[in-house]
Amino acid sequence: xxxxxxxxxxxxxxxxRVAFIDQTRLPHRIAVVHADSVTLMAQAIASMQVxxxxxxxxxxxxxxxxxxxxxxxxxxxxAAVDALAATRPTAVNLQWALRQMQxxxxxxxxxxxxxxxxVAAQQIADDDVATxxxxxxxxxxxxxxxxxxxxxxxxxxxxxxxxxxxxxxxTALAPVYAALDAGLDIHVWVDETRPRNQGAxxxxxxxxxxxxxxxxxxxxxxxxxxxxxxxxxxxxxxxRIAANGDVANKIGTYLKALAAHDCGIPFxxxxxxxxxxxxxxxxxxxxxxxxxxADEVHWLSGVDTTGRKRRVRITPEGxxxxxxxxxxxxxxxxSAIITESGAVPANRExxxxxxxxxxxxxxxxxDL
Ligand code: MRU
Numbered sequence: 183x184x185x186x187x188x189x190x191x192x193x194x195x196x197x198x199r200v201a202f203i204d205q206t207r208l209p210h211r212i213a214v215v216h217a218d219s220v221t222l223m224a225q226a227i228a229s230m231q232v233x234x235x236x237x238x239x240x241x242x243x244x245x246x247x248x249x250x251x252x253x254x255x256x257x258x259x260x261a262a263v264d265a266l267a268a269t270r271p272t273a274v275n276l277q278w279a280l281r282q283m284q285x286x287x288x289x290x291x292x293x294x295x296x297x298x299x300x301v302a303a304q305q306i307a308d309d310d311v312a313t314x315x316x317x318x319x320x321x322x323x324x325x326x327x328x329x330x331x332x333x334x335x336x337x338x339x340x341x342x343x344x345x346x347x348x349x350x351x352x353t354a355l356a357p358v359y360a361a362l363d364a365g366l367d368i369h370v371w372v373d374e375t376r377p378r379n380q381g382a383x384x385x386x387x388x389x390x391x392x393x394x395x396x397x398x399x400x401x402x403x404x405x406x407x408x409x410x411x412x413x414x415x416x417x418x419x420x421x422r423i424a425a426n427g428d429v430a431n432k433i434g435t436y437l438k439a440l441a442a443h444d445c446g447i448p449f450x451x452x453x454x455x456x457x458x459x460x461x462x463x464x465x466x467x468x469x470x471x472x473x474x475x476a477d478e479v480h481w482l483s484g485v486d487t488t489g490r491k492r493r494v495r496i497t498p499e500g501x502x503x504x505x506x507x508x509x510x511x512x513x514x515x516x517s518a519i520i521t522e523s524g525a526v527p528a529n530r531e532x533x534x535x536x537x538x539x540x541x542x543x544x545x546x547x548x549d550l
Contacts, residue, residue, distance in 0.1 A: 183345040183352075183359075184391055185212060191311075191350045192237050193244065195304060198251060200244040204231045205346060209387035210485050220249040220262045227269040227276075230378070234347020235421045235457055236310050239275030242266045243303035246283040247296070254295035259287060271470045272430055272508045273421040274459045279306055307349045313454045314351030316522035321357025321417070321452055322364060324518065324525055328448070331411045334395075335361070338371040338404055341432035342384035343419025343452065353452040354419045355385070357520070362394055370396040371413060373404060375432060377478045377505060401434055405441035416442045420453040420519075427513030427528030428465020429453075433506055439515035451511075451528070452520040455540040458533055465510045472507040479503035 183190065185203075193202040196216060200223060204213040215231060217223045223245030226232050232241045249262025263280050270276060286302040287295045328335060341347075343354035352359065361368045370389060375381035382398050389396040399407070407413050416438055422430040429435070429451050442449040462468040480497045497503060516528035523539030526532030 183350055183388065186391070191307070192234075192346050193232060193240055193307065193349055195244065195247075195300065200241075200248060202226065202232050202241065203346065205233055205384060206231050208346075209383050210489070210491070217245075218248060219252070220245050220265050223248055224265045224269050227266070233380070234342060235273035235275040235419065236314075236348040236353065236454060237346070238270060238273045239279035239456060240303070240307045240310055240349050242269075242276050243279040243283050243306040246280065246287070247299040247303040250287065250296045250299035254287075254292050254299070256288070259284065259295070270472055272472045273457075275421075275454075275456050278456045282306060310349040310454070311351055313456075313522040314345075314348050314353060314356045317353055317452050317454065317520055318351065318356030318360035320522075320524050321450070321520045322360040324448070324450060324520065325357055325361050325366065325368075325415070328414050330414050334367040334369050336369050336371060336412055336414050338373070338407070338413045338416045338438070339385060340373040340381065340401075340404075340416075340418045340435050340438055341375045342380040342388075344385055344388045346384050346388055347419060352388075352419075353454065353520075354417045354450075355388070356452065357417065358389075358394060359392060362392070368394065370394060371404065371407060372396050372398045373401050373434065373438070374398055375434065376401055379482075380432065404438050405445075408441050408445040408447055413442075413445075413447055415448040415450060417450045417452060420451050420457050421508055422462070422465070422469050423451070423453060423458050423519060423528075423533065424462040424465030424469060425460045425533055426464055426530055427516060427519065427533055428469070429511045429513070429516055429519075429528070430465060430469040430471070430508050431511065433509050436509040436511045436515075439511040443515045448517040449511075449515060450518050450520055450525075451516055455521050455523060455536055458521075458537060460533060460537065466512055469508075469510055471509070474505045474507045476503040476505055479505050 344352035513528040521536040
């Protein structure tokens, strides 16, 4: 996608290092960080310099490549995988990418592993871009089927599932960019997404970079806008989707799904097949939910009127705070899951058909 008009990915290889946009500095500064070790890559994921399920997966894959560069022995690889796996528990793309890397590398002689690791990580990154392009087109078909309540289409999104949350292209925002490219008159309501404000800081920034009309709203405003007929559909990403179609995504997603259901508004989840976790039968009961530090609730970060970075406390000293980072939206509230295999229903059959569709396409590509 574009940053000040220049095409850029969220992460890329830079020689023997991995470069990525530091998302903790946005929207006020565009800073690129270079990591040259597994430890730095793991820290970047844990501190959310890189975040968003697909990007976490790609970052972990590049992290393994950094590790293999230093020590490609079985023990070295295992240590790299363990360090990266321990960073964030909810986005299953992390484990998926680490599994892909291990499967590719362990059968190889140690001397060949470092080079192969870079190739495999790059392939995961490039596949993510192609996947998101397909999600964009499938989502565009759904958008075209909407009957807008006003002259312009109004979508609402939560958190950031745009290109910053992936290698490029985005998941929930891929159909938005496709709709813009197709000439549709589209506007996005952007939930601020407390406590880390990924909507206000990241989604608003990337939509602005691409000229997508958007309005940032307080998290609590969505239900009111839906009741008032000012939202045609809700579209969000996912960190993990269980076998029964339950969807884990950024905390607050469930409330938006409840409001959309009550108002008869489509609630779409856009995610790659690598976000599906068929090993978890029931998402509400089984998906692990990350609890992050209470300070993320106590403190807000931003810039003051002089542009200086400030961190301010908003809660009384002595008050406790709890910070669950994700929630699970039951499948019955999800109108469709938009994957690279197409839009599927949020149920067991839909999840299976998306996985099978992906496998069939991969086999067809190999046979060509
Ligand atoms: O805690 P984050 O910012 O990593 O959470 C991100 C989300 O919840 C996204 O909606 C999800 O990962 C999908 S990203 C394409």
